[in-house]
Amino acid sequence: MAISFDKALGVHPHTMLIRSQRAELLASNIANADTPGYKAKDIDFGQAFKAAKSSQQSGNSMVRTNENHLSGGSKLTGGVELFRNPNQTDTGDGNSVDVQVERNLYVQNSLEYQASLRFLSGKFKGLKKAIGSQGQG
Template sequence: MAISFDKALGVHPQTIAIRSQRAEILASNIANADTPGYKAKDIDFARAFKAAKSNQQSGNTMLRTNDKHLSGGTKLNSGVELFRNPNQTDTGDGNSVDIQVERNLYVQNALEYQASLQFLTGKFKGLKKALGGQGA
């Protein structure tokens, strides 16, 4: 009997991928806090998760950048990346990054990433135990 990793691991691989992508975006916001005209971005987690789930159910396909490449693989839908509505008034340079908000969101995202990673680790431990490797 074959093991379905999609069923065994659940949603955790998708949440880790989305949280990783969100960490990159938030880090970019922090890095560009003093860049004139830079607009803060974020990910709509619910929409990204829904897209990841539909990709999981319909089967994954790789993004092909050249006709000679083989097909297969997965890429997150970048359509879930949005510009954030600024909480502060314009400082005159057109930058919409609020550094405190970005740092708080980055820390929150890091904690949620760690939680997803711990859940995924637990799933792998359960699989290992089920396959008879209880001694490890």
């Protein structure tokens, strides 16, 4: 009997991918807090989740330069990156980054990533236990 990892692991691999990409965006926002004209970006989780699930079902594709290279992909596409509406008035340089907001969002995203990692770890422990009991029976 084959194990369906999609059913066994649930949504957690998708959420971890989205959270890691969101962490990159939030870190980029923080790094560009003093860059004139920089606009803060974020990820629409709902759209990103739908894109991750559909790319998993249709398969990811990458351009390979050699036929011996592995095919795959993990970057989300499809308009999930959005510009954030600024909470503060324009400071004159056109930058829309509020460092306090970005830091808070980064911490929240990190906690959500850790939660998905714990759930996924529990799923793997359960699969390992099920496989171990199959081999002994």
